[in-house]
Structure formats: structure tokens, C-alpha cells
Amino acid sequence: MTHAPQIRIPATYMRGGTSKGVFFCLQDLPQAARVAGPVRDALLMRVIGSPDPYGKHTDGMGGATSSTSKCVIISKSDVPDHDVDYLYGQVSIDTAFVDWSGNCGNLSSAVGPFAIANGLIDPARVPDDGIAIVRIWQANIGKTIIAHVPMTAGQVQETGDFELDGVTFPAAEIQLEFLDPSDEGEGGGAMFPTGNLVDDLEVPDVGTLKATLINAGIPTIFLNAADLGYSGTELQSAINDDKAALAKFETIRAHGAVRMGLIGSVEQAASRQHTPKVAFVAPAQDYVSSSGKQIGAGDIDLHVRALSMGKLHHAMMGTAAVAIGTAASIPGTLVHAAAGGGEREAVRFGHPSGTLRVGAQARLVDGQWTVTKAVMSRSARVLMEGWVRVPGDTF
Structure with missing residues (x-):
């Protein structure tokens, strides 16, 4: 009996706020996974290690919690006045399911740093020192997020003294602006969908x-x-x-x-x-x-x-x-x-x-x-970068 070898996919494991996730550039995914559908979902579930009836994610990158069972796909944006598209998948731990219905506000803080580090932002708009402004199109919900990313000597500054409860160590502060954050969801709708405050x-x-x-x-x-x-x-x-x-x-x-x-x-x-x-x-x-x-x-x-x-x-x-x-x-x-x-x-x-x-x-x-x-402040940090491996018969 023959077995398919593992394939390698470039990826970055990042903390964003009080969450962690596996980040991909869209063009680095296998061709069949560059579009939404069962192939993409199968790939991301295998990366995370789901579904896992043991609830441990021992055979994947997930952390067996809702905060650590996440994947992000980033690409250059075709939306006017935006730099990158940010697509977020919440991977279920014990069932074969990836939920694309919403955003992750915590991982939003890692999108700007990832985009800069991977050359997805026009270099002319990224200062050597100071604050880089990254305009993010949140593709799940069709909303704009503006990230204020600190830069030092031409690199994203990750270390600092900003403390965030729920994160053990301090890091550099990243301010996020969520523009017009109401009306989220398929087809939009009122901020108060029933018309009532209570x-x-x-x-x-x-x-x-x-x-x-x-x-x-x-x-x-x-x-x-x-x-x-x-x-x-x-x-x-x-x-x-x-x-x-x-x-x-x-x-x-x-x-x-x-x-x-x-x-x-x-x-x-x-x-x-x-x-x-x-x-x-x-x-x-x-x-x-x-x-x-x-x-x-x-x-x-x-x-x-x-x-x-x-x-x-x-x-x-x-x-x-x-x-x-x-x-x-x-x-x-x-x-x-x-x-x-x-x-x-x-x-x-x-x-x-x-x-x-x-x-x-x-x-x-x-x-x-x-x-x-x-508006809120978060922090983000690269934990590991290189390649994730998944069995070739995953999808």
C-alpha cells in the first residue's frame, strides 16, 4: 500500500491580541485551496488538527481552544483604498467544520505586521521608523480595519512595553480602528436587528x-x-x-x-x-x-x-x-x-x-x-515561520 507524502506550505504562526493562528499568503496555498470550498476547508482543518475527538490538537497547529484554532489568509486587495484582504476561518475543534461567518478582532492586530513582512504593502507607504498605516479589507464581513503598526529600522517592531491582560509578556502596541463596524453579517442589516435596545x-x-x-x-x-x-x-x-x-x-x-x-x-x-x-x-x-x-x-x-x-x-x-x-x-x-x-x-x-x-x-x-x-489597542508577534506540513491526500 502506498501513502501520499507530506506537502509543505509556507506559513507563519502568529499571536494577535489574546489569540493565535496560522497565517498564509493566498498565493502560497495549493491551487485548489485558493478558492473557497471543501478543499480549502479540508486543508485548514488538517493544519489545525481537526476534527479531534480527543480535544487536544496533538496532530496539528491548533491549541484546542477557540482562541487558538484559527487560520488567516491574506492577499493584496482589489478593493479601492485598501492594501490587503483579510479572510478568517474559525476551525471547530471536534467537528469537521470551518466557520467563515465573522471576524477575529484579536488576530486583526497581526494582519498589518504580516502584510508588511511579506511584501504585500507598497514600500513607499512603509516608513523605516514611525507608524505604518495598513488599510485592511475584512473579507468575511465586508468592513474596513485600519492598523497602526510601529516600525523600527525598516522592520515591524514587535517588542515593547505595552501590556495586554490575557497575554503573559509585553509587546509593541498596535492601535486598531474598526470603521463602521455595525451591520455585520450576510446582507447587512440594522445595528439592532429587532429594532429594540432591549x-x-x-x-x-x-x-x-x-x-x-x-x-x-x-x-x-x-x-x-x-x-x-x-x-x-x-x-x-x-x-x-x-x-x-x-x-x-x-x-x-x-x-x-x-x-x-x-x-x-x-x-x-x-x-x-x-x-x-x-x-x-x-x-x-x-x-x-x-x-x-x-x-x-x-x-x-x-x-x-x-x-x-x-x-x-x-x-x-x-x-x-x-x-x-x-x-x-x-x-x-x-x-x-x-x-x-x-x-x-x-x-x-x-x-x-x-x-x-x-x-x-x-x-x-x-x-x-x-x-x-x-478603537482599541492590541499587540502581535511572530511565534514561528517557515512551512506547515500536511499529508498529500488531505484534499
């Missing part, structure tokens, strides 16, 4: 919950922690070790997705695992982060905990942070109420690993809320 979300076997359903950064369902029996200061184990709680959150997510018009029936939720997100909020209070850091109520405006791919996130997804900042700036949402009300264009919230500040500029236009820009 809805009564009826969930069989759970009850009726107050919910803010918002499309900003990523479709997100915000709930009150108290309505779920939580304080809002929970760490990962409190949720992820509770199978009943995870099942309840998935039921809420499925019914919320239907209410938001993202799917037609709850049965379709299994084929849309990446979106929407479910998050719960609570007023500011003292707590201890997962690293043992004491955080006072006066250091934050509110608490937010969010689930990604069926598990409580160890920190906060970047796109969900955009949703948090946007909702916090709009009076009447659950997030705004948890933050204490009042006018605000920025909010600092507590998450399991610490705190994060995000700004958003929202305004009411003809009776509809819109957000023009959300």
Missing part, C-alpha cells in the same frame, strides 16, 4: 431573558449576569466545568440567532458556531483575575464575560469588545445600564484575565443608531 428573549426550558441583540463588531447577545444566576465575576472554570451551563448558553445562542435573523431555525445554529456570541454583564465590583491580580471596582466601568465556540473565553474577543464599546455608548442597552449610564465614548470592562478599554463613537441618525468607529 428585547424579551424567550428560550424554551430556560425562560424569558432581557437581552440586547446587537450587530457591531460581531453579532452579540448581551444578557444580565444576575438573570442567569451569576455575579459577572466568574472565571473560566465556573462556566466551562458546568456542562449544564454550557448547554443552556448554547440554547440561548441558538434562539438569539433566530431572533437576530442570522439563521432560520435553531437547528441551523450548529453550522454557525462562531456567531453570534453570548455575553453577560454586571456592574463593577472587586474581583481577582485568573492570574491572581486584584482588580478594584473603581478600576472598571462594568464586568463582561463572553462565550466563544461554546466555551467561556479566557479574556475577551476583539470583535466582542467592539460590540461592548458600542453598546456601552448607547443609552438604554443592558451594557450601558451595567456601566452606570451617562454619556461615554469609551469604557473599561473587567474580563476573566483582567481589564480592557475600548472606545466607540455612536450617534442617532434618523431614529437609527449607527457607530462610525471603534
Whole structure:
């Protein structure tokens, strides 16, 4: 019996924010994987090591968490006034599935550095020292991200003293601007798809919950922690070790997705695992982060905990942070109420690993809320570069 040898594909393993992923240039992929479809999905799943019934990703580059089971494909952009196209795939851990329905805000911070290092940006626009501006077209959702990438001596600066809760070591700060981040999703739609700032979300076997359903950064369902029996200061184990709680959150997510018009029936939720997100909020209070850091109520405006791919996130997804900042700036949402009300264009919230500040500029236009820009800081670093190998009979 003969076996196909492995093939080598140029790739870069990068951390972006509190996530990690395998980055590819589109032209480096095998010809059949340069277009969307089952061949591309099969390739990326094999790179990550999915589906893995053991949930370990031992035979792949994935880290067996939603934050580390990601792939990114970058190419020069044909969209006017943009440098590169950024396509993001969230790879399921234990099922044969790649979700292309949304963005990864954390890995967005690594796109600019990757594009510069791989010669995808006009050299005339990249200073030897200072800040390089990279205009990114987020191809999953059709939105613009502007990355401010620090440069030193003609190279992307990766080291620095910027600290990001959820990341162990400091690095160089990369500021991201998410332009017009609302109306995400197939076909667009209103920022508040139901037309309400707060809805009564009826969930069989759970009850009726107050919910803010918002499309900003990523479709997100915000709930009150108290309505779920939580304080809002929970760490990962409190949720992820509770199978009943995870099942309840998935039921809420499925019914919320239907209410938001993202799917037609709850049965379709299994084929849309990446979106929407479910998050719960609570007023500011003292707590201890997962690293043992004491955080006072006066250091934050509110608490937010969010689930990604069926598990409580160890920190906060970047796109969900955009949703948090946007909702916090709009009076009447659950997030705004948890933050204490009042006018605000920025909010600092507590998450399991610490705190994060995000700004958003929202305004009411003809009776509809819109957000023009959300801003946050992240960092990124190349962890390894070279080639990934996959068996030649993968696709």
C-alpha cells in the first residue's frame, strides 16, 4: 500500500491580541485551496488538527481552544483604498467544520505586521521608523480595519512595553480602528436587528431573558449576569466545568440567532458556531483575575464575560469588545445600564484575565443608531515561520 507524502506550505504562526493562528499568503496555498470550498476547508482543518475527538490538537497547529484554532489568509486587495484582504476561518475543534461567518478582532492586530513582512504593502507607504498605516479589507464581513503598526529600522517592531491582560509578556502596541463596524453579517442589516435596545428573549426550558441583540463588531447577545444566576465575576472554570451551563448558553445562542435573523431555525445554529456570541454583564465590583491580580471596582466601568465556540473565553474577543464599546455608548442597552449610564465614548470592562478599554463613537441618525468607529489597542508577534506540513491526500 502506498501513502501520499507530506506537502509543505509556507506559513507563519502568529499571536494577535489574546489569540493565535496560522497565517498564509493566498498565493502560497495549493491551487485548489485558493478558492473557497471543501478543499480549502479540508486543508485548514488538517493544519489545525481537526476534527479531534480527543480535544487536544496533538496532530496539528491548533491549541484546542477557540482562541487558538484559527487560520488567516491574506492577499493584496482589489478593493479601492485598501492594501490587503483579510479572510478568517474559525476551525471547530471536534467537528469537521470551518466557520467563515465573522471576524477575529484579536488576530486583526497581526494582519498589518504580516502584510508588511511579506511584501504585500507598497514600500513607499512603509516608513523605516514611525507608524505604518495598513488599510485592511475584512473579507468575511465586508468592513474596513485600519492598523497602526510601529516600525523600527525598516522592520515591524514587535517588542515593547505595552501590556495586554490575557497575554503573559509585553509587546509593541498596535492601535486598531474598526470603521463602521455595525451591520455585520450576510446582507447587512440594522445595528439592532429587532429594532429594540432591549428585547424579551424567550428560550424554551430556560425562560424569558432581557437581552440586547446587537450587530457591531460581531453579532452579540448581551444578557444580565444576575438573570442567569451569576455575579459577572466568574472565571473560566465556573462556566466551562458546568456542562449544564454550557448547554443552556448554547440554547440561548441558538434562539438569539433566530431572533437576530442570522439563521432560520435553531437547528441551523450548529453550522454557525462562531456567531453570534453570548455575553453577560454586571456592574463593577472587586474581583481577582485568573492570574491572581486584584482588580478594584473603581478600576472598571462594568464586568463582561463572553462565550466563544461554546466555551467561556479566557479574556475577551476583539470583535466582542467592539460590540461592548458600542453598546456601552448607547443609552438604554443592558451594557450601558451595567456601566452606570451617562454619556461615554469609551469604557473599561473587567474580563476573566483582567481589564480592557475600548472606545466607540455612536450617534442617532434618523431614529437609527449607527457607530462610525471603534478603537482599541492590541499587540502581535511572530511565534514561528517557515512551512506547515500536511499529508498529500488531505484534499
